[in-house]
Amino acid sequence: MSDFLLPDDIVTLARRVVEENAAAGRKIVLAESCTGGLVAAALTEIPGSSAVLDRSFVTYSNEAKQGELGVASDIIEAFGAVSIACVYAMARGALENSDADVAVAISGVAGPGGGSDTKPVGTVVFARLEKGQEEPEAEDRLFENTGRSGVRRQATLCALELLLP
Known part of the structure; x- marks a missing residue:
């Protein structure tokens, strides 16, 4: 475990993200919702991360997604905050409001409540x-419901993998 109590697999992957993006001369930006800054915390645990991480937006509320990243309210109304359309807009807004070369956006249902038939925990x-x-790459995942922390941990690992060059 790191000094900040992050699991070793997250720290190991974060180190790889920092090293490989630094070698490629790439800056990254994050737009996090359900992970609440865990991806940024993992990256900043690594010495030298300031050469790679431009900034991170933790836009947990719908209002924050709209105000900080420019997500249109009609996207949230039509598709919800946990949707491909919403994370597309989050990634675009993060990239437009940073000096980064690549953005990753995350939104989800960590639980224990908040799930539905179409978007379970x-x-x-x-x-x-x-x-x-032109168009972001996007994917939706249904992680094993291992509790709130488990879902957030799995999402953090997936986001880190998406940040590899």
């Missing part, structure tokens, strides 16, 4: 957008 949606790319 463990549903997490990710988007990755590189500068100059």
Whole structure:
């Protein structure tokens, strides 16, 4: 475990993200919702992360997604905050409001409540957008419901993997 009590697998992957992005000369930006800053915390645990992490937006509320990242209210109303459309807009807003080369956005249902038939607890949606790319890459995952911490841990690992060059 690291000094900050992050699991070794997260710290190991974060180290790889920092090293590989530094070697590629790439800056990254994050737009986190359900992970609440865990991806940024993992990256900043690594010495030298300031060469890679430009900034991180923790936009937990819908109002924050709209105000900080420019997510249109009609996207949230039509599709919800846990949707491909929302994380697309989050990634685009993060990239537009930073000096980064690549953005990763995350939104999900960590539980224990808040799930539905169409978006059960463990549903997490990710988007990755590189500068100059027209459309973000996106995916939704249904992680095993291992409790709130478990879902957030799995989402953090997935987001870190998306940040590898």
